[in-house]
Amino acid sequence: MAxxxxxxxxxxDPIDQDINNExxxxxxxxxxxxxxxxxxxxxxxxxxxVLKCETEVGYLHRGFEKECEAATWTxxxxxxxxxxxxxxxxxxxGYALAVEKLLGIEVxxxxxxxxxxxxxxxxxxxxxxxxxxxALELNAMTAFLYAIEGRELVWxxxxxVTGARLTVSYGRVGGLKDDLPEGFAENWxxxxxxxxxxxxxxxxxxTRNRVFVDRMAGTGVISPEMAIxxxxxGPMLRSTGVDYDVRKDHPYFKYGEVDFDVPxxxxxxxxxxxxxxxxxLVQSIRIIDQCLERMKPGPINTDDPRVMLPNKxxxxxxxxxxxxxxxxxxxxxxxxxxxxYSYTEAGNGELGFYIVSNxxxxxxxxxxxxxxxxxMGGVHKLFEGGLLSDxxxxxxxxxxxxxxxxx
Amino acid sequence: MAKKLIDFVQKKFASEVLHTHSxxxxxxxxxxxxxxVEIVRELRDDPSTQMDYLRTITAVDYLPxxxxxxxxxxLYSMKHKHMLILRVMLEDSDAVAPSLHTLYGTAGWxxxxxxxxxxxxxxxxxxxRRVLLYEEFEGHPLRKDYLKQASQxxxxxxxxxxxxxxxxxxxxxxxxxxxxxxx
Amino acid sequence: MGLEHQLPEVITTRLETAVGWARKHSLFQYPFVTACCGxxxxxxxxxxxxxxxxxxxxxxxxxxxxxxLWVVGTVNHKLAPFLRxxxxxxxxxxxxxxxxxxxxxxxxxxxxxxVQGIDKIIPVDAYIPGCPPRPEQVIDALLxxxxxxxxxxxxxxxxxxxxxxxxxDGIIPAPPLFQRPE
Numbered sequence: 001m002a003x004x005x006x007x008x009x010x011x012x013d014p015i016d017q018d019i020n021n022e023x024x025x026x027x028x029x030x031x032x033x034x035x036x037x038x039x040x041x042x043x044x045x046x047x048x049x050v051l052k053c054e055t056e057v058g059y060l061h062r063g064f065e066k067e068c069e070a071a072t073w074t075x076x077x078x079x080x081x082x083x084x085x086x087x088x089x090x091x092x093x094g095y096a097l098a099v100e101k102l103l104g105i106e107v108x109x110x111x112x113x114x115x116x117x118x119x120x121x122x123x124x125x126x127x128x129x130x131x132x133x134x135a136l137e138l139n140a141m142t143a144f145l146y147a148i149e150g151r152e153l154v155w156x157x158x159x160x161v162t163g164a165r166l167t168v169s170y171g172r173v174g175g176l177k178d179d180l181p182e183g184f185a186e187n188w189x190x191x192x193x194x195x196x197x198x199x200x201x202x203x204x205x206x207t208r209n210r211v212f213v214d215r216m217a218g219t220g221v222i223s224p225e226m227a228i229x230x231x232x233x234g235p236m237l238r239s240t241g242v243d244y245d246v247r248k249d250h251p252y253f254k255y256g257e258v259d260f261d262v263p264x265x266x267x268x269x270x271x272x273x274x275x276x277x278x279x280x281l282v283q284s285i286r287i288i289d290q291c292l293e294r295m296k297p298g299p300i301n302t303d304d305p306r307v308m309l310p311n312k313x314x315x316x317x318x319x320x321x322x323x324x325x326x327x328x329x330x331x332x333x334x335x336x337x338x339x340x341y342s343y344t345e346a347g348n349g350e351l352g353f354y355i356v357s358n359x360x361x362x363x364x365x366x367x368x369x370x371x372x373x374x375x376m377g378g379v380h381k382l383f384e385g386g387l388l389s390d391x392x393x394x395x396x397x398x399x400x401x402x403x404x405x406x407x
Numbered sequence: 408m409a410k411k412l413i414d415f416v417q418k419k420f421a422s423e424v425l426h427t428h429s430x431x432x433x434x435x436x437x438x439x440x441x442x443x444v445e446i447v448r449e450l451r452d453d454p455s456t457q458m459d460y461l462r463t464i465t466a467v468d469y470l471p472x473x474x475x476x477x478x479x480x481x482l483y484s485m486k487h488k489h490m491l492i493l494r495v496m497l498e499d500s501d502a503v504a505p506s507l508h509t510l511y512g513t514a515g516w517x518x519x520x521x522x523x524x525x526x527x528x529x530x531x532x533x534x535x536r537r538v539l540l541y542e543e544f545e546g547h548p549l550r551k552d553y554l555k556q557a558s559q560x561x562x563x564x565x566x567x568x569x570x571x572x573x574x575x576x577x578x579x580x581x582x583x584x585x586x587x588x589x590x
Numbered sequence: 591m592g593l594e595h596q597l598p599e600v601i602t603t604r605l606e607t608a609v610g611w612a613r614k615h616s617l618f619q620y621p622f623v624t625a626c627c628g629x630x631x632x633x634x635x636x637x638x639x640x641x642x643x644x645x646x647x648x649x650x651x652x653x654x655x656x657x658x659l660w661v662v663g664t665v666n667h668k669l670a671p672f673l674r675x676x677x678x679x680x681x682x683x684x685x686x687x688x689x690x691x692x693x694x695x696x697x698x699x700x701x702x703x704x705v706q707g708i709d710k711i712i713p714v715d716a717y718i719p720g721c722p723p724r725p726e727q728v729i730d731a732l733l734x735x736x737x738x739x740x741x742x743x744x745x746x747x748x749x750x751x752x753x754x755x756x757x758x759d760g761i762i763p764a765p766p767l768f769q770r771p772e
Contacts, residue, residue: 031672032651033649036628057538058538058539059666059668060624061666061668062701062704063699063702066555085626102431104431133632144636145636149636151633165724166630166722226512229513231460231461338431340433341433341481350462354465365549367465373520374513374516376516377512381512402624540668540703541667548703556700558702560670564705
């Protein structure tokens, strides 16, 4: 264009000189509705553009590792529940796998099938919460209510199996707390139908919604090399195009025997992460169906006497049973000394447990490699250069869970 | 898992390796502290190993034993899908290690967490401060000589908690009579 | 004193009942959500167990516009000054619900990082035990709090005045008030 509209701005120079244009420092403090859990960002803004972002976490640090050093191996299970509290079963089973590696015991087949199944049910709850809360932050309240209804149905299933909705402590070293109840398969059919409906509704409401796509596409972009260098895993990494999923690359439980796809995105922005999570919902439903078909009846706990409590008839009627029960409960499982790093795929990425044992009934050290803390180390890269209002969808799709981040 | 990672490190840095083992499928190499950055850089850049992903950095405190601390680095390769655990022993009086923040973006925060919890310094780290606890906190909680319940409150705590059951009874069941409302 | 103390008793009791009724059915809440209990709070506020039917509908995400502070989840020493500041920013009348055992007494995290109960920092009106509490428990606590609000005389809502009243009545010796740092 020959005549540019900004040419007329030259006459405004004297006014411009009076305008104070230093960047503004804004605290997005620990108690903020958009930060799920408590994270504090100190943003340096120029207008609405974020120049620099300093993240501060630790507002939910509850001393998980120190508490675990004072508890026996089985008493650690409730603490692991509260790590990633939207998918507690995945944490339980990850920890149980690590201790079983140290002990060198194998669990029976049915236990692995149930662990796979309940893990995927928990993953459903995680993704529904992330999508629902993300929609809520972007003012799509209806999608939030649908996702929470889906999550309530999943929690009903979890309650039938384990007895609690949220913090379940269902896994045990060497097995599980209880077998699946009788009506589980019928209940799953009903919940499955409803979940597929909810997935379809949420898809219709959000995926091609102009406002939603405008806010999510193209924001919070990260390149694959940056993502690997900053240690991202899970849906964050898969949305950039790197095909890394612990369930496929290093199969554990029964993931090697079920058939499922891993959705991989391409552009590393928020919209891809949303689509990856929506597709993982469908794949989880597929895994659960296959598990229920292929599971055969059998024992669910290993029969290793070092680890398993004897059954109640023996405990009350024989002295050996009572002593075994007493020693296992009071002194804890005697795990041979050594260390192990074992990793599984949690809702947010790779959840690793580095466990050191010194031969007694209490762990010497448990380190949690939590995906959320690692992601918060690199999240300033996602915010810088974008607008203030892009922080909201980016932070939602990062899905930082406070309990996992701050341990 | 093949022991080729252990062989790789032993071939290139034979003088630095103190101990290796492969128990429970985790290949582990114990190295000396001095050339740690070169070893990790070799592991990251060499095309046969390509350990481009630092899974975690953590430390273990074996208090009655010297050397007291053991720094653990877990490395992984996205391409070859193999994992290696590197361990460095540190004394109590000399708990300093070189920082890897130039090699991996995630090392910055992981090292801050180790400093926060164990008190191991990382030389060359641009910004070594606490990440999970607050700056006024004294001590390093995951050390074995830190008492679990030794809390350091930031806000003055009230000497006595209010008892809401008592208050509920006052306001709901036994209302004060109208005469006592004058001040 | 204000006009309300010069009116005859019969009018003020009716007025108090009306004011109590209005206050309890229109609570603006500030959910100070930290941890796992936040998931149950979300579930209580969503479609299946709805707290909007009791009037506690809108989360006002600013303490200056809220009257009910829900402290949901664990509060640790790093977060304690922020909680105290948010409580002080709320305008009276204000009430506090401690949601979950971590907020009530510290839960099973008895260590260096956790405050053993937020009643050591701010005054609390209702405690909800549970880890996390079921939504039915939360609704029960909300109804009990509403009963309490209904029964409160309307000039006694300030914390200092409540404490002074208990000291006057000789129930307990007055605890120290907040010590502001110099």
